[in-house]
Amino acid sequence: MSSKSSALTKIITPLLLIISLTFLPLPFLPPSTKIQSYPETESIKSFIQCFHNLTNVSDLISISNTSSYHSTLLSSLKNNRFLFSATTSMPSLILAAKSDPHVQAAVICAARSNLNIRPRSGGHDYEGLSYCAHQTNSSFITLDISALHSISFEELSGTAWVQAGATLGQLYYEIAGRNKTAAFPAGFCPTVGVGGHVSGGGMGSLTRKYGTAADNVVDARLVDVKGRILNRESMGEELFWAIRGAGAAGFGIIVAFKISLVEVPEKVTVFNAVRTSANQNVTELAGRWQEIGHRLDVDLFIRLIAEATAKKDETTASIKLTFSSLYLGGRKEVLRLAKQSFPELELKASECVEMTWLESFLFFNGLYGKFPVEALVNKIIESTGSFKAKSDFVQKSIPGSGLNKIWRFLMEAYEDGEWFVLIMEPFGGKMSEISEDEIAFPHRKGNLYNIQYILKWLDSEEEKGGGIERRLRRMKSLYELMAPYASTEPRAAYYNYKDMDLGRNAEGKSSRYSAAAEGWGRMYFKGNFRRLAELKGKVDPHNFFWNEQTVPPLHADFM
Numbered sequence: 001m002s003s004k005s006s007a008l009t010k011i012i013t014p015l016l017l018i019i020s021l022t023f024l025p026l027p028f029l030p031p032s033t034k035i036q037s038y039p040e041t042e043s044i045k046s047f048i049q050c051f052h053n054l055t056n057v058s059d060l061i062s063i064s065n066t067s068s069y070h071s072t073l074l075s076s077l078k079n080n081r082f083l084f085s086a087t088t089s090m091p092s093l094i095l096a097a098k099s100d101p102h103v104q105a106a107v108i109c110a111a112r113s114n115l116n117i118r119p120r121s122g123g124h125d126y127e128g129l130s131y132c133a134h135q136t137n138s139s140f141i142t143l144d145i146s147a148l149h150s151i152s153f154e155e156l157s158g159t160a161w162v163q164a165g166a167t168l169g170q171l172y173y174e175i176a177g178r179n180k181t182a183a184f185p186a187g188f189c190p191t192v193g194v195g196g197h198v199s200g201g202g203m204g205s206l207t208r209k210y211g212t213a214a215d216n217v218v219d220a221r222l223v224d225v226k227g228r229i230l231n232r233e234s235m236g237e238e239l240f241w242a243i244r245g246a247g248a249a250g251f252g253i254i255v256a257f258k259i260s261l262v263e264v265p266e267k268v269t270v271f272n273a274v275r276t277s278a279n280q281n282v283t284e285l286a287g288r289w290q291e292i293g294h295r296l297d298v299d300l301f302i303r304l305i306a307e308a309t310a311k312k313d314e315t316t317a318s319i320k321l322t323f324s325s326l327y328l329g330g331r332k333e334v335l336r337l338a339k340q341s342f343p344e345l346e347l348k349a350s351e352c353v354e355m356t357w358l359e360s361f362l363f364f365n366g367l368y369g370k371f372p373v374e375a376l377v378n379k380i381i382e383s384t385g386s387f388k389a390k391s392d393f394v395q396k397s398i399p400g401s402g403l404n405k406i407w408r409f410l411m412e413a414y415e416d417g418e419w420f421v422l423i424m425e426p427f428g429g430k431m432s433e434i435s436e437d438e439i440a441f442p443h444r445k446g447n448l449y450n451i452q453y454i455l456k457w458l459d460s461e462e463e464k465g466g467g468i469e470r471r472l473r474r475m476k477s478l479y480e481l482m483a484p485y486a487s488t489e490p491r492a493a494y495y496n497y498k499d500m501d502l503g504r505n506a507e508g509k510s511s512r513y514s515a516a517a518e519g520w521g522r523m524y525f526k527g528n529f530r531r532l533a534e535l536k537g538k539v540d541p542h543n544f545f546w547n548e549q550t551v552p553p554l555h556a557d558f559m
């Protein structure tokens with residue numbers, strides 16, 4: 001094993017904790033890193049004056065050369081990679097909104113001042129689009145809505161209004177505090193913001209039974225290009241359709257969703273069954289999981305996590321598979337189902353733990369038994385680092401020869417000091433019952449599973465000397481390796497796992513619908529992309545709500 005691999009082994013904590021830490025708040029920058037300062041231009045001065053005139057408030061604004069700017073930016077920074085890039089820009093100004101009228105005023109004043117505006121709820125955008133622009137000398141403002149996090153329940157209807165700045169951890173915690181048999185089908189990471197996650201789709205441990213988070217939205221409040229607050233009725237069904245799966249950032253600023261709660265038992269069962277190539281046939285196990293993961297009882301969700309690993313006394317890497325599961329029932333039942341449907345796993349009773357649905361999120365983030373459930377709200381875990389991620393959808397089982405190629409790639413990369421994690425989450429169940437155009441999220445019947453590729457590294461001096469580019473090339477090599485096994489026409493990708501390598505809008509708000517945009521747009525939205533572009537041309541014809549991967553407008557005279 002190389003010295004780099006040995007060093008990496010010492011700093012990497014257990015798998016599931018690292019997966020969660022990839023997305024938890026970053027408290028500080030590497031000491032040698034400086035955030036670029038921007039001059040207070042006439043546009044910025046105009047925005048500040050306009051906002052003060054409309055709200056009589058000015059202490060919510062942080063300009064780039066102030067200490068409050070640094071602390072506000074870092075409060076939701078999830079990926080240091082962009083801080084080392086010479087091709088990205090940080091916001092000229094950050095506005096920390098505390099009410100819906102603040103959001104309205106921000107939109108109105110940004111339009112009047114000819115400034116690009118980028119909303120940020122949890123800051124988990126994989127390419128940092130909520131707090132950075134992928135071009136130099138870009139002048140834009142970040143509208144931070146994390147302070148908009150109230151949740152109100154409507155007991156009779158089994159629904160709740162959730163402001164977009166609430167985190168999934170806060171949402172889950174408050175649901176469980178009201179009703180221990182109620183839940184919401186969204187993602188695993190507790191610090192993800194509701195606004196971005198839900199508007200992009202939202203997949204998690206309850207997806208096979210209840211669909212995506214976006215499938216369970218029944219109303220919304222959105223600030224449009226004119227600064228008006230629209231609900232489902234006033235925005236119309238077409239726009240309501242779009243903001244459930246296509247992200248809302250290109251159509252307006254989501255300030256709240258009304259969601260339907262779903263039912264879970266008082267006790268669920270979880271397990272992390274770890275199997276390694278050192279003593280098991282991991283290729284056979286992964287192959288079998290591909291055959292049955294999407295066909296299991298909808299109460300049983302088993303995702304597969306693959307990585308390379310090595311013990312301290314070993315000289316070569318091996319493959320570790322973690323079968324990570326939530327079952328909506330007791331230990332005896334899940335053992336029976338596993339023996340019936342997946343006997344090759346040889347699941348043991350000692351690997352299964354009964355707990356509440358809320359506690360399962362501590363478990364999946366490696367925190368169960370270490371922190372109380374309040375940790376899901378308090379964000380007490382801190383981390384720093386950079387990452388790159390990509391995604392695919394798989395519609396045919398990868399053959400054993402293909403799996404072995406993947407294992408070799410992971411082990412070779414690990415021995416070179418590069419740690420990849422592959423997270424595969426099964427479809428089937430409810431996901432096969434909903435049509436591709438029911439909402440903007442299109443990935444439905446025919447998919448066995450979604451696969452996410454994550455490459456994470458710690459920030460150090462060597463990263464500034466070409467290390468980042470080397471790692472990004474390695475990620476592209478994995479993506480190329482996976483091409484024969486991924487979905488085709490198009491090779492689909494999940495919008496919440498944004499990937500700038502797929503393509504981007506032309507620079508500036510003047511960018512329009514094009515064949516190039518259709519290339520990457522169809523990967524995210526399949527046949528829904530043109531419909532989304534036509535809607536964009538109607539509700540935001542001048543492309544005010546723009547970033548590098550928002551849906552571009554298609555105007556009637558170009559159709």
